[in-house]
Amino acid sequence: MDFNDSPEEAAYREKARTWLAQSAAAHRAKWGELKPNTPEHMAAAKDWQATKAGAGYACITWPAAIGGGGGTPIQSVIFGQEETKAGLGYGYFTIGLGMCVPTVMAFADSDTKKRFVSPAVKGDEIWCQLFSEPAGGSDVAALRTRAVRDGDDWVINGQKVWTTGAHYCDYGILLTRTDPDVPKHKGLTMFWIDMRDTAVECRPIHQMSGGREFNEVYFTDLRVKDSQRLGEVGDGWKVALVTLMNERLAVGGSAGPNYREIMKLARQLSGTTGPALKDQAFREKLADWYVQSEGLKFTRFRTMTALSRGQTPGPESSIGKIISANQLQELANTAVEMEDQYGILVDPDQAPAEAVFQQSLMWAPGLRIAGGTDEILKNIIAERVLGLPGDVRVDKDVAFKDMPTGR
Amino acid sequence: MDFDYSDDQKFLKDEARKFLAAHCDVAVVRGVLDNADRSFDEKLWKGVAEQGWLGASIPEEHGGLGLGRVELCAIAEELGRVVAPIPFASTVYFLAEGVLAHGTDGQKAAILPRIAAGQLIGCLATSEGPGVVGPATLTTRVEGGKLFGTKIPVTDGDVADTALVLASEGGRPGLYLVDLKQAGVARETLKSLDPTRGVAKLTFDGAVAERLGAAGAGFDIVQAILDRAAVLLAFEQLGGADRCLEMAKEYALGRYAFGRVIAGYQAIKHKLADMYVKNEVARSNAYYGAWALNDDAPELPIAAAAARIAASEAFWFASKESIQVHGGMGFTWDVDCHLYYRRSRQLSLVAGAPKVWKERLVSQLEQKNAA
């Protein structure tokens, strides 16, 4: 049990810190403070990603030969910590580098890998994950987007939904149905596609949070080459599982205000009987949030320890999102209620802490759904970790085309 | 960074589990539970002493094994799994750790070797009635080296040889070592939520008391002792919570209702998943606490509070929901669920309730983030 850096880790941290001090300042001098989801913000993000890649700080655990840093998982965590402290970190690349590109690396031929991995690491190209559909969210394998073989090509028709970043992405991994006559999991096939193809139409969706980060994506006779297939025909579910497993690692910890920020707010506001920070009910909640956040942080450290000892990480990471998403929602709501009548205001110029709690309140419901709902994650823990029986699956032996459907 | 037991520590933990499987099965626990005259299992106590566990972290010069605190945590986790009916926490976490951290050389020499040899049982006496003990309510007092007043309840006070007693002297709180076998000490055994541990009322009427640590520093010293104990207790709680989850899982996999094993029903699956999540949060906080304890890190007070809060929550949840999963069987005396339910309450209260620790944690965070 050692919480401190080992000498090698400390040296790496020092090196990263020194590099960040200079590079982050230079980056800020060039780009200043930009509003998220603007073209300038995206350009800044790409610039920062390229800077990191040049110094071996992008995709730290990937081999240097493909553009990564050739480092260890612990180094990646250390750099992440220091990058957060330096106040930098853009979200645009998480899905591509965390989920899509690893899937490409696992299933594509060597030319495809050579073509795509390094541009993605440098931030030149961004990827999205085209899995969910109106008929298949939690039950992804119920998706209906059809891919039909036509000589050397496949022709794809259908619709995806809630695809984060589709509107700015260059490529995507797309899960399709290639055989409706077999049970749902057996008739799927995965492809990579060019998002700029004219047969791909992307319509941003207005989210309840007010943002427009995810999209509907339509395919009308989209032609892809058979060489764009990832994995065997009919083996798409196996390929998708690799993506989904990486997803749980990638989305474990979530950004957003934590116990520190709400403590700061509570210090400034008055409560019912004195400063809000002295309210006993609030203090108990604060203690719980601290304990949960630290618990998650140290759980990640346990995963790192397992990795550094050459073990495969356990399922600990699946608990991360359940806790952090729910905590964000409760914490944000407590902060908003603490502001009393004023809490209704969401205007960043008026609301305390630039309305970050109001924004989190409106974003948290999505966090509890994206990347697996609370209920699905609990099923995963129950079935894969604890070994309990699966839910009753009435569609298991039914051909996809005969499956009952709802709305 | 290294967030797990080492191979040696894992070996020790496995050995401890094997020993306890052989010497502390549930019949041993029930032997104490069902017998109002016994508050611990003497044979197990002797065995544990022979294993060297009582002196695991006592330096060799005082007759111990001189191992680190992480090793002690590993033992605590195993003791918690089997709800061991012995005064281990009172003797080791409170008395031995307290004397090690705050005692004079003379006090160490007088007490530690006897603990390591299994010849001395300890206890910590702070409470004087319902509610939180504070400077304003402390009535036990020391005058001219003699102790007067009443402590209630004192866990293991019915069997302990030496007590650490919080009392005021000249209006200031101090912590005192008191030999309970002397004249001037009266004990009355009381009933408790967890009969596998003894509880007593101790009345002092002029008993000789020897101060541990500085005059007037009683509250701080007790808190320092509780910080250390909180980490060790968290491991006992974690062991208990893990066992509750296992028992619930085993039962759910064997019980049928409506034509299916109940473990297949999502309400039950999600309950067990919730237990797992809480247990893992507790484990991670406990590991951080173990590191802080072992290294005497300045982070100890915060780490200990977090470990205690997380472990208290995990054990409470696992023990109550394990009964629920067992249905009517779970509510019977014969099924073991209630042993854990009882112990979860005992461990959550013995070093101060979670509410007190939450307040302690937040006030520490306030100081830390004052700027």
Ligand SMILES: Cc1cc2nc3c(=O)[nH]c(=O)nc-3n(C[C@H](O)[C@H](O)[C@H](O)COP(=O)(O)OP(=O)(O)OC[C@H]3O[C@@H](n4cnc5c(N)ncnc54)[C@H](O)[C@@H]3O)c2cc1C
């Ligand atoms: C912000 C955001 C970003 C997203 N980004 C992407 C993306 O980039 N790419 C992509 O492919 N998808 C994306 N998604 C989609 C996301 O993966 C799905 O929304 C999610 O998996 C849930 O599916 P659903 O919305 O169809 O809900 P449903 O599956 O219809 O679920 C509705 C309710 O039923 C419950 N439920 C469903 N099945 C079970 C079960 N077996 N047991 C118990 N309860 C059950 C759910 O937990 C939920 O409460 C995103 C979603 C959000 C909110």
